[in-house]
Structure formats: structure tokens, C-alpha cells
Amino acid sequence: MTILILGAGQLARMMCLAGAPLNLNVVAYDVGSKQIVHPLTGQVFDTTLAQAIADADAITAEFEHIPDDVLTLCCASNKFYPGKAAIKTGGDRALEKALLSKTAVACAPYQLITEKAHLEQAVATLGKPLVIKTCQAGYDGKGQWRLKSDEQIDQIWSEMADFIASGTESAPHSIIAEQMIPFDREVSIIGVRDKSGNTAIYPLTENQHTNGVLTLSVAGKEKSTIQKQAEDAFNKLASELEYVGVLAIEFFDVGGQLLVNEIAPRVHNSGHWTQQGSHCSQFENHMRAVAGLPLGSTELQRVTAMINVLGQASIPEQVLSVPSVTSHWYGKMAKPGRKMGHINVSANNLHQLGERLAQLSEYLPEEDYPGVLAASTALI
Ligand code: ATP
Ligand code: MG
Ligand code: MG
Structure with a gap:
């Protein structure tokens, strides 16, 4: 069986290592170079994404920020797991919070932000400090701000506004403010x-x-x-x-x-x-x-x-x-x-x-x- 993984980083590499004793052949799509590669050796295969999708018995992903066109192609094959909704939800904090609310699973109090008034409202209703995060990008703590005092609002808003403005109509950008949780x-x-x-x-x-x-x-x-x-x-x-x-x-x-x-x-x-x-x-x-x-x-x-x-x-x-x-x-x-x-x-x-x-x-x-x-x- 051949498994195609979207993404060619360490997670694909470790899935490849785990798949070998099961007689699973693993290839990876490097989203940056748009090439099909071997996740362990880096060897580039002379094949297209469309061909790799056709050849695969199953398709999965090692990360959630996958270009929409790639995701659509993979989903159309009916071989993509965990599925489009799961990947989209994992890659967008607004969808993630909507899922938590629908399933009644508790999370930090939050507010979605697309304009400055929302940020001011978040400070008023959630209090300070706030953890502010980009909804559609970010990993390893990137794309985050910590708002501790009112003086930071203007500066943080201008940086947030740049992120929101870099979204497109088909892929809009938004921000979420969360209460900073004093966790144990x-x-x-x-x-x-x-x-x-x-x-x-x-x-x-x-x-x-x-x-x-x-x-x-x-x-x-x-x-x-x-x-x-x-x-x-x-x-x-x-x-x-x-x-x-x-x-x-x-x-x-x-x-x-x-x-x-x-x-x-x-x-x-x-x-x-x-x-x-x-x-x-x-x-x-x-x-x-x-x-x-x-x-x-x-x-x-x-x-x-x-x-x-x-x-x-x-x-x-x-x-x-x-x-x-x-x-x-x-x-x-x-x-x-x-x-x-x-x-x-x-x-x-x-x-x-x-x-x-x-x-x-x-x-x-x-x-x-x-x-x-x-x-x-x-x-x-
Ligand atoms: P990952 O690499 O895990 O995907 P990420 O960039 O998506 O990271 P988060 O997991 O949202 O970021 O946040 C990174 C860390 O920042 C958390 O593990 C936690 O330590 C701290 N943090 C995030 N949100 C809050 C919050 N609301 N209250 C307190 N601490 C927080
Ligand atoms: Mg994350
Ligand atoms: Mg995290």
C-alpha cells in the first residue's frame, strides 16, 4: 500500500519510519517546493501531485496549513484522512472555537476580532492580560501578542491590522483574543x-x-x-x-x-x-x-x-x-x-x-x- 503525506518534515519522516515494518510505502508532497519526495532520504520523484494522488491508497497530512487547491484535489479522491473539515478546523482558531462550542468542550473565554472596536471590547469584557493570536496561521507560539496594558492597544492593533489586511476574499484573515489563563x-x-x-x-x-x-x-x-x-x-x-x-x-x-x-x-x-x-x-x-x-x-x-x-x-x-x-x-x-x-x-x-x-x-x-x-x- 502507498500512503501520500502532505508535508515533508519530521512528522512525515517519523510516519515513514513507522510505516515501513507494516509494508506501507510512504511518499511526501513538499508544499514549499511542490515536489513529491521520499520523506526519509529527500529523494525527488519524477511525478506530479495529481499522479501521486492517483497512485496513493490513502492520503494524509503532517500539518494543517495546507493550500486550499491541494486540499481540494486530495479530498476529491475520497482517500484523504482525517478529512477536510478536520484539517480546516485545526488550521483556523475561529472554526476550532466554533467546534468546541458545538460539542460543549470548555476552553478559555475569547472574542473574535476583525476591527479595532472588537479589540477594545475584548479588553473591556475579558480583562487583562490577553493572549491574542492569528486565527489562520501560527505555530510554535508565532503570530501571537500578549496584551498587558491599555497603552499596548494601538501598537498591537496596527500589527493585527496588517495581518487582517493580508487576507483575501476567498481566504479571509481574523484574530482571536483569549483571556490569559493562570494555569497550573x-x-x-x-x-x-x-x-x-x-x-x-x-x-x-x-x-x-x-x-x-x-x-x-x-x-x-x-x-x-x-x-x-x-x-x-x-x-x-x-x-x-x-x-x-x-x-x-x-x-x-x-x-x-x-x-x-x-x-x-x-x-x-x-x-x-x-x-x-x-x-x-x-x-x-x-x-x-x-x-x-x-x-x-x-x-x-x-x-x-x-x-x-x-x-x-x-x-x-x-x-x-x-x-x-x-x-x-x-x-x-x-x-x-x-x-x-x-x-x-x-x-x-x-x-x-x-x-x-x-x-x-x-x-x-x-x-x-x-x-x-x-x-x-x-x-x-
Ligand atoms: P503549537 O506549536 O503548539 O501549535 P501555537 O503557535 O499554535 O503552538 P498555542 O498553543 O496557541 O500556540 O500557544 C503557545 C503557548 O502559549 C501555549 O502552549 C501556552 O503556554 C501559551 N498560551 C497560549 N494561549 C494561552 C492562554 N489563553 N492563556 C495562557 N497561556 C496561553
Ligand atoms: Mg497550534
Ligand atoms: Mg499549541
């Missing part, structure tokens, strides 16, 4: 749904972000009440979207109550721990779901932490001397802050995981790998 921590749930509606959900992951970018995740700490809230949200959203594949939901935990931050209609950075922490990783489960194969187990095998490697030219080799550590390198050109790879570390229990994180922190300087030592201390 951030968590996410990764689950998978197959073509018959069966679901399997991984244990909740606790996530640390630094400057809006995920830096570290830990899986295997959860209390059942919080896990249940997250699973309820997953089941409601996945069934409303008639979803097929892996869906990720990010939450704020506020005193034991989960509020959705955002959803991602794809495999997700906070699910990378599943490569070592579960029997069937999120990448394999996504491949299984879109290929129409039975889902794999999402049960936790070992408590696992994931550390992102941001902007570094390589992963320090000494990390491999720590027991149960694996290195995952994406083969990309290094740029400051860019996601270059990740490190997974597993253990038999949370205490041992803490010890291993402490060992890792000796090889991973705090300025490049923030929070490793703090995560270790919290577990020991």
Missing part, C-alpha cells in the same frame, strides 16, 4: 480513531513550553479523573469531526479542570514519547488508521519523557550512555530555535525517570534544554 500546568491527549469509529487513547502527557515552544513532555503521571476529562473531550471532538487518524488536544489544567487550548489534526510533538513509552507509537497508529488497518495498543509500557532539541547542530552523543535513552534526529538544516530532533528517556517508575533526567541534565545545558533538571527534581 499544560497537558495534552493523543488519541486515534479508525474508519469504523473505534478509538484508542494514550495516557495524558504533561508538557512544558518555553517561549511558546514545547521543550519537554512527561507521560505516565496522571490521575484518572483528569485522564477521563481529556478522553471525554477527545471522544466528543473526534466523533463530531468523523475523524480518522491521530488527533491531539492541548489543555490548560486549572485546579484539576481542563480547558482546551487548541487541537491539532495530526500526530503531535507532545506524542513523540509514544515511540518508546507505548507498544504502538502515535506514528504507527496514524498509519494504521489511514491505511484501514486495526489500531494498535495505546497502553503505557514505561513512563517516558521527551526532550526537544531546538536549534542544535547535533544531539550530544553522551546522552546515549544513560539507560533507556533514544535519539531521534530529523536531518534538517540547523536554524536558531528550529525543531532539530528529540530525545526520549524511559524508566520502570517515575523516581527512576527522575534519576535519568538528572543524568541527562549533565549533558544538556539548561540554556539549550530548559527544564530538564526541574522535571527531574519534581519526579525524585
Whole structure:
């Protein structure tokens, strides 16, 4: 079977790696160069997108900001999963909030903004501070503003107005203002749904972000009440979207109550721990779901932490001397802050995981790998 993935980054690469033992042949469409490539080797195939769509048994995506014409072509083939509605919703915060409201899943209080008066109204009704986000673009905390005082309104509005003006009639741009949530921590749930509606959900992951970018995740700490809230949200959203594949939901935990931050209609950075922490990783489960194969187990095998490697030219080799550590390198050109790879570390229990994180922190300087030592201390 051949699977075509829209996008040729690290998520496509890891889906390709997971698909190989299942005898799934994976090719990727690089949206930037408009070429069909091999997601692992980068080899360019002498074929068109239309031909790749015709040749594929199933089509999926590694990101949600897909050009409309490409999405339309793929959907017309009836082989595209998780489907147009899911991709559109994941790529537009206004549609995302509408879905949450329809399914009665709680999120931060918000207001949509297309003119300056809406911004002033948001400050008056939601209060300060506000987190303001572009609805149609943005990832890793890009396309966001933090409004803390009235003096910032004019400046932020002028930057927002530029974004709104860069939209077109067929693809309008809008902005959303959210109340800044004083959360205790951030968590996410990764689950998978197959073509018959069966679901399997991984244990909740606790996530640390630094400057809006995920830096570290830990899986295997959860209390059942919080896990249940997250699973309820997953089941409601996945069934409303008639979803097929892996869906990720990010939450704020506020005193034991989960509020959705955002959803991602794809495999997700906070699910990378599943490569070592579960029997069937999120990448394999996504491949299984879109290929129409039975889902794999999402049960936790070992408590696992994931550390992102941001902007570094390589992963320090000494990390491999720590027991149960694996290195995952994406083969990309290094740029400051860019996601270059990740490190997974597993253990038999949370205490041992803490010890291993402490060992890792000796090889991973705090300025490049923030929070490793703090995560270790919290577990020991
Ligand atoms: P991703 O790479 O996860 O797609 P993104 O650019 O879509 O990132 P968000 O997840 O919306 O951005 O926000 C990034 C981070 O900013 C969040 O993980 C959280 O730490 C913080 N943040 C976002 N919205 C809020 C909010 N309403 N209240 C408090 N913090 C927030
Ligand atoms: Mg996002
Ligand atoms: Mg996010």
C-alpha cells in the first residue's frame, strides 16, 4: 500500500519510519517546493501531485496549513484522512472555537476580532492580560501578542491590522483574543480513531513550553479523573469531526479542570514519547488508521519523557550512555530555535525517570534544554 503525506518534515519522516515494518510505502508532497519526495532520504520523484494522488491508497497530512487547491484535489479522491473539515478546523482558531462550542468542550473565554472596536471590547469584557493570536496561521507560539496594558492597544492593533489586511476574499484573515489563563500546568491527549469509529487513547502527557515552544513532555503521571476529562473531550471532538487518524488536544489544567487550548489534526510533538513509552507509537497508529488497518495498543509500557532539541547542530552523543535513552534526529538544516530532533528517556517508575533526567541534565545545558533538571527534581 502507498500512503501520500502532505508535508515533508519530521512528522512525515517519523510516519515513514513507522510505516515501513507494516509494508506501507510512504511518499511526501513538499508544499514549499511542490515536489513529491521520499520523506526519509529527500529523494525527488519524477511525478506530479495529481499522479501521486492517483497512485496513493490513502492520503494524509503532517500539518494543517495546507493550500486550499491541494486540499481540494486530495479530498476529491475520497482517500484523504482525517478529512477536510478536520484539517480546516485545526488550521483556523475561529472554526476550532466554533467546534468546541458545538460539542460543549470548555476552553478559555475569547472574542473574535476583525476591527479595532472588537479589540477594545475584548479588553473591556475579558480583562487583562490577553493572549491574542492569528486565527489562520501560527505555530510554535508565532503570530501571537500578549496584551498587558491599555497603552499596548494601538501598537498591537496596527500589527493585527496588517495581518487582517493580508487576507483575501476567498481566504479571509481574523484574530482571536483569549483571556490569559493562570494555569497550573499544560497537558495534552493523543488519541486515534479508525474508519469504523473505534478509538484508542494514550495516557495524558504533561508538557512544558518555553517561549511558546514545547521543550519537554512527561507521560505516565496522571490521575484518572483528569485522564477521563481529556478522553471525554477527545471522544466528543473526534466523533463530531468523523475523524480518522491521530488527533491531539492541548489543555490548560486549572485546579484539576481542563480547558482546551487548541487541537491539532495530526500526530503531535507532545506524542513523540509514544515511540518508546507505548507498544504502538502515535506514528504507527496514524498509519494504521489511514491505511484501514486495526489500531494498535495505546497502553503505557514505561513512563517516558521527551526532550526537544531546538536549534542544535547535533544531539550530544553522551546522552546515549544513560539507560533507556533514544535519539531521534530529523536531518534538517540547523536554524536558531528550529525543531532539530528529540530525545526520549524511559524508566520502570517515575523516581527512576527522575534519576535519568538528572543524568541527562549533565549533558544538556539548561540554556539549550530548559527544564530538564526541574522535571527531574519534581519526579525524585
Ligand atoms: P503549537 O506549536 O503548539 O501549535 P501555537 O503557535 O499554535 O503552538 P498555542 O498553543 O496557541 O500556540 O500557544 C503557545 C503557548 O502559549 C501555549 O502552549 C501556552 O503556554 C501559551 N498560551 C497560549 N494561549 C494561552 C492562554 N489563553 N492563556 C495562557 N497561556 C496561553
Ligand atoms: Mg497550534
Ligand atoms: Mg499549541
